[in-house]
Amino acid sequence: MKSLWMLLGCALSAHAAGVDKCCAQLHRELGIKISFPGQTVYNATQDTYWSLQESGLKPGCILRPSVAQDVARAVSVITANDGCHFAIKGQGHAPAAGFANIDGGVTIDMTGLNTTALTHDRSVVRVGAGAAWLQVYQYLDPFNVSVAGGRNGLVGVGGLTLGGGISHFTTRVGWACDNVDNFERGPVFEAFTDIATSPSFDIYASLVTAFRYNSTVKSWAISNSAVYTRPVSHPPVFDGIAAVPSVSNSSRITSLASFADEAPTPPLNWLFSTVTLKPSTEFMLEVFDILNSTLYAVNPQGGIVWAIAFEPLPSAVSSYAANTGGNVLGTRPEDGNSYVILISALWPNPAANTAAEEASRQAISRIESRARAKGLLRKFQYLNYAAPYQTPLVSYGAKEFEFLKRVSSKYDPLALFQRRVPGGFKL
Numbered sequence: 094m095k096s097l098w099m100l101l102g103c104a105l106s107a108h109a110a111g112v113d114k115c116c117a118q119l120h121r122e123l124g125i126k127i128s129f130p131g132q133t134v135y136n137a138t139q140d141t142y143w144s145l146q147e148s149g150l151k152p153g154c155i156l157r158p159s160v161a162q163d164v165a166r167a168v169s170v171i172t173a174n175d176g177c178h179f180a181i182k183g184q185g186h187a188p189a190a191g192f193a194n195i196d197g198g199v200t201i202d203m204t205g206l207n208t209t210a211l212t213h214d215r216s217v218v219r220v221g222a223g224a225a226w227l228q229v230y231q232y233l234d235p236f237n238v239s240v241a242g243g244r245n246g247l248v249g250v251g252g253l254t255l256g257g258g259i260s261h262f263t264t265r266v267g268w269a270c271d272n273v274d275n276f277e278r279g280p281v282f283e284a285f286t287d288i289a290t291s292p293s294f295d296i297y298a299s300l301v302t303a304f305r306y307n308s309t310v311k312s313w314a315i316s317n318s319a320v321y322t323r324p325v326s327h328p329p330v331f332d333g334i335a336a337v338p339s340v341s342n343s344s345r346i347t348s349l350a351s352f353a354d355e356a357p358t359p360p361l362n363w364l365f366s367t368v369t370l371k372p373s374t375e376f377m378l379e380v381f382d383i384l385n386s387t388l389y390a391v392n393p394q395g396g397i398v399w400a401i402a403f404e405p406l407p408s409a410v411s412s413y414a415a416n417t418g419g420n421v422l423g424t425r426p427e428d429g430n431s432y433v434i435l436i437s438a439l440w441p442n443p444a445a446n447t448a449a450e451e452a453s454r455q456a457i458s459r460i461e462s463r464a465r466a467k468g469l470l471r472k473f474q475y476l477n478y479a480a481p482y483q484t485p486l487v488s489y490g491a492k493e494f495e496f497l498k499r500v501s502s503k504y505d506p507l508a509l510f511q512r513r514v515p516g517g518f519k520l
Contacts, residue, residue: 111176112197116154118170119199126163128155138202144188152180152200159205161279165337171199183249184225193252203251211236212382213463219378222251241272278304278315282377284333285403289372289432294407295330297322302334302403304381306388309396320352361439362446366453367478368434369406369471370464377403380434380460387456393445399438406431406473421497423489424473431471434460435478454482476518486518494520 120127128135130151138155142148158164171177178198185193194200203223209232210219218240220229227246233239241260243253258269266272285302288294299320306313321328324346327335335342370376380401388399411424424431436456438449457480464470476485487494498520501511511519 111174112153112178112199115171115174115177115199118174119154119156119167122166122170123156123158123163126157126159128157129153138182138200138204139194141204142182142185142194144190146188146190147185147192147194150190150194150196152195153197155200155202157202157205160283161206162283162333162336164201164203164206165280167199167201169336181251183223183251184247186245186248186252203249209233211238212379212386214386216386217382219382220250224250226250226253241266241269243269278313278381279374279378280337281315281317281334282374284337285405285432286372286374286377287333288330289405289407290430291330291407294405294409294430295328296409297325298328298330300331300334300405304384304401306384306399307396308389308392308398358439361441362443362449363439364437364450364453364480365478366436366457366480366483367475368457368460368464369431369473369475370434370460371469371471372405372430372432373467373469376464376467376469379463383459383463384436384456387452387459391445391448391452393440393442393448395441397438397440397445397449399436402435402437404433404435406433421489421493422473423493428471431473433475433478435475450480453480457483479518484518486520 116127116129128138130153134157135155138157139148139151156163156167158167171179178195180191180193180195180198180200182193182200182202182204184204187193203221205223206221207224207228208219208221209224209229211217211233212219215236215238218229218233218238225247226243226249229240229242229250230246239262241258241262242248242250244259244261254269254273260269263269281302285300288298288300299318299322301318303316303318304313305316317334319331319334321331326344326346384399384401391397406424407430408426408428411428412426436453438453440449461470472488472490474483474485474488479485486497489497501508501520505511
């Protein structure tokens with residue numbers, strides 16, 4: 094028996110040491126957002142549990158994130174510490190010990206993530222995972238709309254939704270979870286915007302953040318193609334993206350010849366369309382809302398895959414043209430940093446061609462309209478991504494467009510390439 098207690102003592106000491114190390118590292122990363130036993134913020138979280146079984150547990154430290162990125166950074170730290178266990182707390186309504194608190198680990202108190210915002214057309218409400226349903230109802234009341242949430246307003250949004258969620262509207266609209274339009278990918282947008290807006294953009298960085306929606310399985314997936322053109326394993330420019338929890342990571346140092354050797358895509362129906370915007374995390378979320386309300390209507394036999402790619406267009410790109418006499422694209426360093434969106438789709442059934450093209454056109458039109466109203470729309474349209482109905486040559490600017498017409502008249506006076514070649518964009 095003595096040996097058993099000695100072993101248990103060693104195990105407990107090792108566990109405690111692991112938690113202490115984890116909490117110390119979290120404190121270095123997140124500062125005052127981490128609290129410890131005896132501190133006011135720590136005690137405030139402990140006092141908000143509904144059951145004594147939960148509040149009786151004593152975590153080694155508590156994180157109260159204020160933005161989603163805080164959670165991503167914390168999960169990365171916890172993941173790197175094998176002995177660090179954690180719990181997630183919303184409004185703390187579940188009574189069983191350990192469901193939303195932990196003894197000797199890390200508790201993440203989500204209640205600071207409680208922002209509520211209604212979309213422009215009042216069809217979708219964006220709610221922070223740590224909000225109480227009463228906060229949501231009080232926000233929505235002046236708009237004369239509501240949502241399928243907890244019958245007791247003090248219940249948390251995250252916990253109720255993850256458990257299914259019975260509401261007063263259940264017989265009309267189903268479980269609360271059935272009414273979720275999408276789950277936030279905010280940390281990814283924040284990381285992308287941090288890179289895209291950097292005044293000293295790292296010229297060795299190449300980034301494409303992409304979202305794919307598959308109508309067959311009705312789900313979104315996200316990926317980042319973060320390429321660094323120097324042989325550096327973990328360049329700091331991508332720290333924000335690396336901090337977001339991911340299913341897989343294929344980072345490696347390789348040659349461009351190997352990296353670019355991709356399998357060919359099978360022949361399918363395709364479309365492209367594009368828009369260029371001033372970087373904004375908030376508007377990227379709005380773009381995602383627009384896509385959610387536009388693309389789902391297209392669900393042909395055989396399915397359709399939508400891919401939305403976000404690509405930084407830093408002012409550094411335009412500076413090269415300025416230094417070498419310019420080009421006709423009309424982008425200038427003084428325009429500031431931008432990013433290009435490519436909306437593409439692929440599907441096997443030709444019967445869906447018209448519906449897919451119309452959905453793409455509607456999405457672009459709504460994005461442009463909302464971006465223009467917010468002062469975020471750039472005139473530039475990248476020709477290689479443009480849809481047939483778009484006007485990339487005109488987007489270069491009046492001066493550039495007139496120059497192109499003069500060049501065409503000089504070298505093609507009969508307009509052979511304008512009139513006898515039906516495809517492509519024309520002057």
